[in-house]
Amino acid sequence: MITGATLVAGVAGAPVRHSLSPMIHNAWLAGAGIDGVYVPFSPPADGFVRFVKGLRGGAVRGINVTLPFKEEALMAADDISPRAELAGAANLLVFSPTGMVLADNTDGLGLLHAFAVQAPGFDPAAGPVAILGAGGAARGAAAAFAQSGCPQVRIVNRTIQRAEEVAGTIGPVAAPYPLDRAAEALAGVNAVINSTSAGLSGQGDLAVPLEASPDAAVVMDMVYKPLKTAFLARAEALGRRTVDGLEMLIGQAIPSFEAFYGRSPPPDVDVRALCLEALAQ
Ligand SMILES: NC(=O)c1ccc[n+]([C@@H]2O[C@H](COP(=O)([O-])OP(=O)(O)OC[C@H]3O[C@@H](n4cnc5c(N)ncnc54)[C@H](OP(=O)(O)O)[C@@H]3O)[C@@H](O)[C@H]2O)c1
Numbered sequence: 534m535i536t537g538a539t540l541v542a543g544v545a546g547a548p549v550r551h552s553l554s555p556m557i558h559n560a561w562l563a564g565a566g567i568d569g570v571y572v573p574f575s576p577p578a579d580g581f582v583r584f585v586k587g588l589r590g591g592a593v594r595g596i597n598v599t600l601p602f603k604e605e606a607l608m609a610a611d612d613i614s615p616r617a618e619l620a621g622a623a624n625l626l627v628f629s630p631t632g633m634v635l636a637d638n639t640d641g642l643g644l645l646h647a648f649a650v651q652a653p654g655f656d657p658a659a660g661p662v663a664i665l666g667a668g669g670a671a672r673g674a675a676a677a678f679a680q681s682g683c684p685q686v687r688i689v690n691r692t693i694q695r696a697e698e699v700a701g702t703i704g705p706v707a708a709p710y711p712l713d714r715a716a717e718a719l720a721g722v723n724a725v726i727n728s729t730s731a732g733l734s735g736q737g738d739l740a741v742p743l744e745a746s747p748d749a750a751v752v753m754d755m756v757y758k759p760l761k762t763a764f765l766a767r768a769e770a771l772g773r774r775t776v777d778g779l780e781m782l783i784g785q786a787i788p789s790f791e792a793f794y795g796r797s798p799p800p801d802v803d804v805r806a807l808c809l810e811a812l813a814q
Contacts, residue, residue, distance in 0.1 A: 540569035541592070542793040545584065546599035549573040553811060554597055557786045557804045558793075564802035567794055576602070585609035591630035594793040597786075598624050603669050610636035619676035621702060622669040624785060627792050639788040640670065641677025644726070644753075646784025651776040652751040655724065658682035663722045665715070665741060666729035667695035670755055674728055675703045687718040689741075691729075716745040723747075725768075727754040732762030743767055754778055760812060779808055 544554040550573070558571035574596065576584035581602045586609070588596070598606040606623035607613055614637040617623045623636035648655045657678050664671050664678075667690035675686045686703060689710045690696035696709035710718040719725060725746050731739040733756050743752065743764075752768035757778035765775045783804055790798045798804075 535570060536568055538568050540567065540594055540794065541572065542569070542594040542596065543572040543574050544597040544599060545574040545576055545581070545602060547575055547578055547601060549575045549599065552599060553782060553808050554599075554786060556807055556811060557783065558790060560802050560804050560807055561786075561790055561798040562794070564799035565794075565796065567796075569794060571793075581605045582609045585626060585634060589628045589634050590632050591628055593628055595625065595627035595789075597789050598626060607636055610634045612636070614638065616641060616676055616680065619680070619702065620669070620673040622673060624673075625789050625792060637788075637792070638673055638676075639785040640673040640781070641680070642788050643781040643783070643785030644674050644677055644755075645681065646787065647753065647776045647778075647780035648724070648751065650780050650784075652774050655751050657724075658684070660723035661685035661687060661721060662724040662726065663687040663689055663710075663715075663718045663746070665689045665712075665725065665727045665739060667692070667699045667709075668728065668730075671728040672699050672702065674726055674755075675699055675707055679703050679706050687722070689715050689718045712741070715741045719743070719745040719750075721747060722750055724751045724753065727752075727756070727762075727764050730756065732756040732764050733758065738763035738767070743771055743773070746773070748772065751776060753781075755781060757782060758812060760809070779805065779812070783808070 562569045603622035611633045612635045617636045617638035620638045625637040627635045686707045688696040691712045693711040700707035700709040752773045753776035754762045755778040
Protein backbone atom coordinates (compact mmCIF):
# COMPACT_ATOMS: atom_id res chain seq x y z
CA MET A 534 0.00 0.00 0.00
CA ILE A 535 1.32 3.46 -0.94
CA THR A 536 1.18 5.90 2.00
CA GLY A 537 2.20 9.52 2.53
CA ALA A 538 5.48 8.22 3.93
CA THR A 539 6.31 5.79 1.12
CA LEU A 540 9.95 6.03 -0.01
CA VAL A 541 10.29 6.13 -3.78
CA ALA A 542 13.16 4.90 -5.96
CA GLY A 543 13.28 3.34 -9.40
CA VAL A 544 15.09 2.45 -12.58
CA ALA A 545 15.34 4.53 -15.76
CA GLY A 546 15.99 2.98 -19.15
CA ALA A 547 14.67 2.71 -22.69
CA PRO A 548 13.27 0.18 -23.02
CA VAL A 549 12.67 -0.49 -19.32
CA ARG A 550 9.61 -2.70 -19.59
CA HIS A 551 11.50 -5.98 -19.22
CA SER A 552 13.82 -4.82 -16.41
CA LEU A 553 13.96 -7.29 -13.50
CA SER A 554 15.06 -4.53 -11.09
CA PRO A 555 11.52 -3.53 -9.95
CA MET A 556 10.81 -7.15 -9.03
CA ILE A 557 14.09 -7.52 -7.13
CA HIS A 558 13.80 -4.26 -5.17
CA ASN A 559 10.07 -4.55 -4.42
CA ALA A 560 10.55 -8.12 -3.12
CA TRP A 561 13.33 -6.90 -0.83
CA LEU A 562 11.21 -3.92 0.33
CA ALA A 563 8.32 -6.24 1.19
CA GLY A 564 10.66 -8.71 2.92
CA ALA A 565 12.27 -5.95 4.97
CA GLY A 566 8.91 -4.39 5.87
CA ILE A 567 10.02 -1.03 4.44
CA ASP A 568 7.30 1.42 3.35
CA GLY A 569 8.84 1.91 -0.06
CA VAL A 570 8.22 1.40 -3.75
CA TYR A 571 10.57 0.95 -6.72
CA VAL A 572 9.18 1.94 -10.11
CA PRO A 573 10.29 1.80 -13.76
CA PHE A 574 10.78 5.13 -15.59
CA SER A 575 11.14 5.54 -19.34
CA PRO A 576 12.48 9.03 -20.04
CA PRO A 577 12.49 10.30 -23.64
CA ALA A 578 15.68 9.39 -25.52
CA ASP A 579 16.78 13.04 -25.73
CA GLY A 580 15.56 14.10 -22.29
CA PHE A 581 17.45 12.09 -19.68
CA VAL A 582 19.25 15.02 -18.02
CA ARG A 583 15.98 17.02 -17.89
CA PHE A 584 14.26 14.00 -16.35
CA VAL A 585 16.92 13.76 -13.61
CA LYS A 586 16.67 17.49 -12.89
CA GLY A 587 12.96 16.99 -12.31
CA LEU A 588 13.54 14.27 -9.72
CA ARG A 589 16.41 15.79 -7.74
CA GLY A 590 15.76 17.24 -4.31
CA GLY A 591 15.18 14.12 -2.25
CA ALA A 592 11.49 13.34 -2.85
CA VAL A 593 12.76 10.38 -4.85
CA ARG A 594 15.66 8.59 -3.13
CA GLY A 595 17.44 7.76 -6.34
CA ILE A 596 17.36 5.70 -9.51
CA ASN A 597 19.24 2.91 -11.13
CA VAL A 598 20.18 3.69 -14.71
CA THR A 599 20.25 1.21 -17.52
CA LEU A 600 20.72 1.30 -21.30
CA PRO A 601 21.03 3.69 -23.07
CA PHE A 602 21.56 6.30 -20.32
CA LYS A 603 24.53 4.98 -18.32
CA GLU A 604 27.09 7.37 -19.85
CA GLU A 605 24.69 10.34 -19.86
CA ALA A 606 24.02 9.72 -16.16
CA LEU A 607 27.49 11.14 -15.42
CA MET A 608 26.51 14.43 -17.07
CA ALA A 609 23.45 14.68 -14.84
CA ALA A 610 25.55 14.33 -11.66
CA ASP A 611 27.13 16.89 -9.31
CA ASP A 612 29.47 14.36 -7.77
CA ILE A 613 30.90 11.19 -9.30
CA SER A 614 32.40 8.28 -7.35
CA PRO A 615 35.93 7.17 -8.38
CA ARG A 616 34.61 3.82 -9.67
CA ALA A 617 31.94 5.52 -11.82
CA GLU A 618 34.62 7.91 -13.10
CA LEU A 619 36.91 4.99 -14.00
CA ALA A 620 34.04 3.07 -15.62
CA GLY A 621 32.97 6.18 -17.57
CA ALA A 622 29.36 5.34 -16.71
CA ALA A 623 26.90 5.25 -13.80
CA ASN A 624 24.15 2.74 -13.05
CA LEU A 625 23.12 4.52 -9.85
CA LEU A 626 22.10 8.12 -9.14
CA VAL A 627 21.35 9.07 -5.54
CA PHE A 628 19.38 12.29 -4.91
CA SER A 629 20.34 14.12 -1.71
CA PRO A 630 17.81 16.29 0.14
CA THR A 631 19.95 19.34 -0.75
CA GLY A 632 19.42 18.78 -4.46
CA MET A 633 22.78 17.13 -5.20
CA VAL A 634 22.92 14.19 -7.60
CA LEU A 635 25.58 11.60 -6.74
CA ALA A 636 26.62 9.16 -9.47
CA ASP A 637 27.98 5.72 -8.68
CA ASN A 638 28.61 2.49 -10.54
CA THR A 639 27.76 -0.76 -8.77
CA ASP A 640 28.05 -3.01 -11.86
CA GLY A 641 31.65 -3.90 -10.94
CA LEU A 642 30.58 -4.83 -7.40
CA GLY A 643 27.81 -6.94 -8.95
CA LEU A 644 30.35 -8.73 -11.12
CA LEU A 645 32.61 -9.52 -8.15
CA HIS A 646 29.56 -10.60 -6.10
CA ALA A 647 28.63 -13.06 -8.88
CA PHE A 648 32.16 -14.56 -8.84
CA ALA A 649 32.10 -14.80 -5.03
CA VAL A 650 28.73 -16.63 -5.06
CA GLN A 651 29.19 -18.92 -8.06
CA ALA A 652 32.98 -19.44 -8.14
CA PRO A 653 33.91 -19.52 -4.44
CA GLY A 654 37.61 -19.04 -3.82
CA PHE A 655 38.16 -17.04 -7.02
CA ASP A 656 40.64 -14.26 -6.29
CA PRO A 657 40.56 -11.30 -8.75
CA ALA A 658 44.12 -10.36 -7.73
CA ALA A 659 45.60 -13.81 -8.36
CA GLY A 660 46.24 -13.55 -12.12
CA PRO A 661 45.31 -11.97 -15.46
CA VAL A 662 41.74 -11.89 -16.74
CA ALA A 663 40.33 -11.44 -20.25
CA ILE A 664 37.28 -9.26 -20.85
CA LEU A 665 35.53 -9.73 -24.19
CA GLY A 666 33.91 -6.50 -25.40
CA ALA A 667 34.71 -2.83 -24.96
CA GLY A 668 31.35 -1.20 -24.25
CA GLY A 669 30.12 0.32 -20.99
CA ALA A 670 29.82 -3.08 -19.30
CA ALA A 671 33.40 -4.00 -20.23
CA ARG A 672 34.65 -0.69 -18.90
CA GLY A 673 32.92 -1.27 -15.54
CA ALA A 674 34.29 -4.81 -15.33
CA ALA A 675 37.81 -3.70 -16.23
CA ALA A 676 37.65 -0.96 -13.58
CA ALA A 677 36.45 -3.44 -10.92
CA PHE A 678 39.26 -5.91 -11.66
CA ALA A 679 41.89 -3.16 -11.82
CA GLN A 680 40.71 -1.78 -8.46
CA SER A 681 40.77 -5.30 -6.96
CA GLY A 682 44.49 -5.65 -7.71
CA CYS A 683 44.25 -7.77 -10.87
CA PRO A 684 47.79 -7.82 -12.38
CA GLN A 685 46.59 -7.65 -16.01
CA VAL A 686 43.22 -6.92 -17.56
CA ARG A 687 43.12 -7.94 -21.24
CA ILE A 688 40.43 -6.18 -23.26
CA VAL A 689 39.49 -8.16 -26.37
CA ASN A 690 37.21 -6.47 -28.90
CA ARG A 691 36.02 -6.76 -32.48
CA THR A 692 36.71 -3.04 -32.96
CA ILE A 693 40.28 -2.68 -31.69
CA GLN A 694 40.04 1.12 -31.34
CA ARG A 695 37.37 0.70 -28.64
CA ALA A 696 39.55 -1.83 -26.78
CA GLU A 697 42.44 0.66 -26.95
CA GLU A 698 40.22 3.43 -25.60
CA VAL A 699 39.07 1.33 -22.63
CA ALA A 700 42.62 0.17 -21.90
CA GLY A 701 43.78 3.80 -22.08
CA THR A 702 41.22 4.82 -19.45
CA ILE A 703 42.06 1.94 -17.10
CA GLY A 704 45.84 2.49 -17.30
CA PRO A 705 48.97 0.33 -17.69
CA VAL A 706 47.34 -2.71 -16.04
CA ALA A 707 45.07 -3.04 -19.10
CA ALA A 708 46.10 -4.42 -22.52
CA PRO A 709 43.99 -4.23 -25.72
CA TYR A 710 43.63 -7.19 -28.13
CA PRO A 711 41.70 -7.56 -31.41
CA LEU A 712 39.14 -10.39 -31.47
CA ASP A 713 41.25 -12.36 -33.97
CA ARG A 714 44.03 -12.58 -31.33
CA ALA A 715 41.65 -13.87 -28.65
CA ALA A 716 43.56 -17.19 -28.28
CA GLU A 717 46.65 -15.23 -27.25
CA ALA A 718 44.61 -13.09 -24.85
CA LEU A 719 43.02 -16.14 -23.21
CA ALA A 720 46.32 -17.97 -22.56
CA GLY A 721 47.14 -18.09 -18.85
CA VAL A 722 44.08 -16.16 -17.58
CA ASN A 723 42.17 -16.91 -14.38
CA ALA A 724 38.85 -15.73 -15.82
CA VAL A 725 37.18 -14.97 -19.14
CA ILE A 726 34.30 -12.48 -18.98
CA ASN A 727 31.99 -12.03 -21.94
CA SER A 728 30.65 -8.50 -21.82
CA THR A 729 29.57 -8.37 -25.46
CA SER A 730 25.91 -8.48 -26.37
CA ALA A 731 26.64 -11.39 -28.75
CA GLY A 732 24.94 -13.98 -26.50
CA LEU A 733 21.58 -12.18 -26.30
CA SER A 734 18.58 -14.27 -27.41
CA GLY A 735 18.64 -14.77 -31.15
CA GLN A 736 22.14 -13.32 -31.62
CA GLY A 737 24.32 -16.46 -31.79
CA ASP A 738 27.59 -17.33 -30.07
CA LEU A 739 30.80 -15.32 -29.91
CA ALA A 740 33.55 -16.96 -31.96
CA VAL A 741 36.23 -17.13 -29.27
CA PRO A 742 38.43 -20.21 -28.71
CA LEU A 743 37.59 -20.82 -25.04
CA GLU A 744 39.83 -23.89 -25.07
CA ALA A 745 42.81 -21.50 -25.22
CA SER A 746 42.13 -20.57 -21.57
CA PRO A 747 43.53 -22.78 -18.78
CA ASP A 748 41.32 -25.62 -17.43
CA ALA A 749 41.01 -23.80 -14.09
CA ALA A 750 39.79 -20.53 -15.64
CA VAL A 751 36.32 -19.35 -14.58
CA VAL A 752 34.06 -18.32 -17.48
CA MET A 753 31.40 -15.64 -17.06
CA ASP A 754 28.74 -14.21 -19.38
CA MET A 755 27.00 -10.94 -18.47
CA VAL A 756 24.02 -11.78 -20.68
CA TYR A 757 21.25 -13.48 -18.66
CA LYS A 758 18.60 -13.87 -21.30
CA PRO A 759 19.04 -16.74 -21.98
CA LEU A 760 20.58 -17.62 -18.61
CA LYS A 761 22.76 -20.30 -20.15
CA THR A 762 24.15 -18.66 -23.27
CA ALA A 763 25.84 -20.70 -26.00
CA PHE A 764 29.11 -19.27 -24.64
CA LEU A 765 28.46 -20.61 -21.11
CA ALA A 766 27.29 -23.95 -22.54
CA ARG A 767 30.63 -24.27 -24.40
CA ALA A 768 32.50 -23.41 -21.19
CA GLU A 769 30.56 -26.07 -19.27
CA ALA A 770 31.28 -28.63 -22.00
CA LEU A 771 34.99 -27.89 -21.48
CA GLY A 772 34.53 -28.51 -17.74
CA ARG A 773 35.09 -24.88 -16.75
CA ARG A 774 33.42 -23.31 -13.70
CA THR A 775 30.85 -20.76 -14.89
CA VAL A 776 29.24 -17.58 -13.54
CA ASP A 777 26.03 -16.10 -14.96
CA GLY A 778 24.80 -12.58 -15.63
CA LEU A 779 21.72 -12.90 -13.40
CA GLU A 780 23.89 -13.16 -10.28
CA MET A 781 25.68 -9.97 -11.45
CA LEU A 782 22.33 -8.20 -11.83
CA ILE A 783 21.39 -9.20 -8.28
CA GLY A 784 24.86 -8.21 -7.07
CA GLN A 785 24.63 -4.68 -8.49
CA ALA A 786 21.17 -4.27 -6.91
CA ILE A 787 22.45 -4.93 -3.35
CA PRO A 788 24.54 -1.72 -2.97
CA SER A 789 21.83 0.21 -4.84
CA PHE A 790 19.22 -0.92 -2.28
CA GLU A 791 21.61 0.09 0.52
CA ALA A 792 22.05 3.54 -1.04
CA PHE A 793 18.26 4.08 -1.38
CA TYR A 794 17.06 2.70 1.94
CA GLY A 795 20.09 2.77 4.25
CA ARG A 796 20.08 -0.94 5.05
CA SER A 797 21.00 -4.26 3.46
CA PRO A 798 18.40 -6.32 1.61
CA PRO A 799 16.81 -9.03 3.77
CA PRO A 800 18.84 -12.24 3.28
CA ASP A 801 15.81 -14.55 3.39
CA VAL A 802 14.15 -13.27 0.20
CA ASP A 803 15.14 -15.49 -2.74
CA VAL A 804 15.17 -12.90 -5.52
CA ARG A 805 17.11 -15.24 -7.80
CA ALA A 806 14.23 -17.73 -7.76
CA LEU A 807 11.79 -14.91 -8.57
CA CYS A 808 13.97 -13.76 -11.48
CA LEU A 809 14.33 -17.29 -12.81
CA GLU A 810 10.55 -17.63 -12.76
CA ALA A 811 10.15 -14.33 -14.65
CA LEU A 812 12.83 -15.28 -17.18
CA ALA A 813 11.09 -18.60 -17.85
CA GLN A 814 7.87 -16.84 -18.95
N1 LIG B 1 24.23 -8.85 -15.91
C1 LIG B 1 24.27 -7.56 -15.70
O1 LIG B 1 24.02 -7.07 -14.60
C2 LIG B 1 24.70 -6.66 -16.83
C3 LIG B 1 25.15 -5.35 -16.55
C4 LIG B 1 25.56 -4.55 -17.61
C5 LIG B 1 25.49 -5.05 -18.93
N2 LIG B 1 25.03 -6.31 -19.15
C6 LIG B 1 24.98 -6.85 -20.54
O2 LIG B 1 26.27 -6.75 -21.14
C7 LIG B 1 26.12 -6.59 -22.54
C8 LIG B 1 26.99 -5.43 -23.05
O3 LIG B 1 26.49 -4.20 -22.53
P1 LIG B 1 27.19 -2.81 -22.93
O4 LIG B 1 26.46 -1.74 -22.22
O5 LIG B 1 28.66 -2.88 -22.75
O6 LIG B 1 26.86 -2.75 -24.51
P2 LIG B 1 27.60 -1.92 -25.65
O7 LIG B 1 28.18 -0.67 -25.09
O8 LIG B 1 26.63 -1.84 -26.77
O9 LIG B 1 28.84 -2.85 -26.12
C9 LIG B 1 28.62 -4.05 -26.79
C10 LIG B 1 29.95 -4.77 -27.04
O10 LIG B 1 29.65 -6.02 -27.65
C11 LIG B 1 30.45 -6.17 -28.84
N3 LIG B 1 29.69 -7.01 -29.76
C12 LIG B 1 28.34 -6.96 -30.00
N4 LIG B 1 28.00 -7.93 -30.88
C13 LIG B 1 29.14 -8.61 -31.19
C14 LIG B 1 29.44 -9.71 -32.05
N5 LIG B 1 28.47 -10.33 -32.75
N6 LIG B 1 30.71 -10.15 -32.11
C15 LIG B 1 31.68 -9.53 -31.39
N7 LIG B 1 31.47 -8.48 -30.57
C16 LIG B 1 30.22 -8.03 -30.49
C17 LIG B 1 30.70 -4.77 -29.32
O11 LIG B 1 31.84 -4.76 -30.14
P3 LIG B 1 32.20 -3.52 -31.10
O12 LIG B 1 32.84 -2.47 -30.23
O13 LIG B 1 33.15 -4.08 -32.09
O14 LIG B 1 30.90 -3.06 -31.72
C18 LIG B 1 30.91 -4.05 -27.98
O15 LIG B 1 32.22 -4.22 -27.51
C19 LIG B 1 24.63 -6.38 -22.81
O16 LIG B 1 24.11 -7.60 -23.32
C20 LIG B 1 24.07 -6.06 -21.45
O17 LIG B 1 22.71 -6.47 -21.34
C21 LIG B 1 24.64 -7.12 -18.14
